[in-house]
Amino acid sequence: MTRTRSAEEKALRRRERSIAALEPWRVNGGHPLKVREMRTAINVLLAAKGLPIKACSKCHKLKATSAFNRYKSSDGFASYCRQCNADTHASRMATEPAYAERNRVWSLAYYWDHAEERRQYSLDYHRRNREANMVKNADRVQDPNVMKRCKGQCGRTLPETSFRLDRGNKDGLRFKCRDCADSSRRARTACRNAYGSPVGQPCYLCQKTFTSEVKVQADHLHPTSLGGADDAANLWWAHEYCNINRHARLLTPEEWDRVRSLQRQAASAPTQTKEPTP
Template identity: 35%
Template structure:
């Protein structure tokens, strides 16, 4: 039986699914006092009544930040380093980073390449976790070291997508963020292939991985 809650604005008793969530307390889910329909109407009314004030506030914010960035922080050719903990750590141009207005220098801490990888990884994490378990404690096949709790794991495609690899669970593995970024879309090395298949082949047996197959050469 669905639990109901009375909206403080329209006074109607509606299922709790019609209300937005507002956190938890003592393990119990809390809900907003207004139902979603009334909340949308209230937000629309507020924006209409305060349209001019909101425009002035936004214009002032842009003016302040434009002045701040002009004093040494607005140069798109200025050097900026990508995060070293789970990014590539490269020194690039400031223009190689997405805009992030609430940061001191107005740019993301990850370069565009690392940011794209992080966005893509969000969709693969569920499939990789289901097939290979949690990332903490797993072995990164790229560097052959354990992924610790303070590391930021990435999901890597054994056969890069740009070379025909798919998103099937057998083609996904947990890696360190930096290892995944450094690998980019190159083919797996002999050492990496042997770490994926321990004991399957002798260490001096040459391999090349391509087109979703392991081919002896």
């Protein structure tokens, strides 16, 4: 009888301890990961077993460690998963002006501090790709039975024989067909002879001033695919990105007024940088 009562008392005490341990879960919504101590204990246990799993402190879900950013913590990972971190950042950017301004200043400083590294990385990346493409396309020839879409203003789908070889590109061909490439060359010469160098002049689409001639194109105001000519009256300088995004879109009246004003100012300038004659 005594032994039975003792077993019953032990079971009762065990039950009471279990209820006491579960009480923080009930207080915090019935979820063990909402209790910081329990969440830490679970993360330590998972790490000790060598499992690549971690509990997020924000959404209270078990996720793979690949879903967390690296951080200088005891386990080497941030407490929030990437999704929760992104949601929190977006919410603060929308509701806290001081936080948004601090991030804007930091982003600009980081961008310019690492501009040279980014430029060098881009140059190395494209150089490696071009060298690999040169090897891959060493025996490349145009196949008249294979079609390719021109990325120039014509936008036509033509046989590969309509494109010049450029073995440094991925497919071994130039992006523009022969007609568009020749038209671009004539347009650039005519635009330079009429309006001078693009440096110091604005792009008529984004209105930003050119600081160099890199990735600057002479854009046809009236697209060549719609009958536009290569004469100076139908040309003005544009960034390569702006020109590609515009494609064959017709200009708005505001854009026409802007580009005509730019043409008149450039034509009346006292000094012109002409294209050297061969």
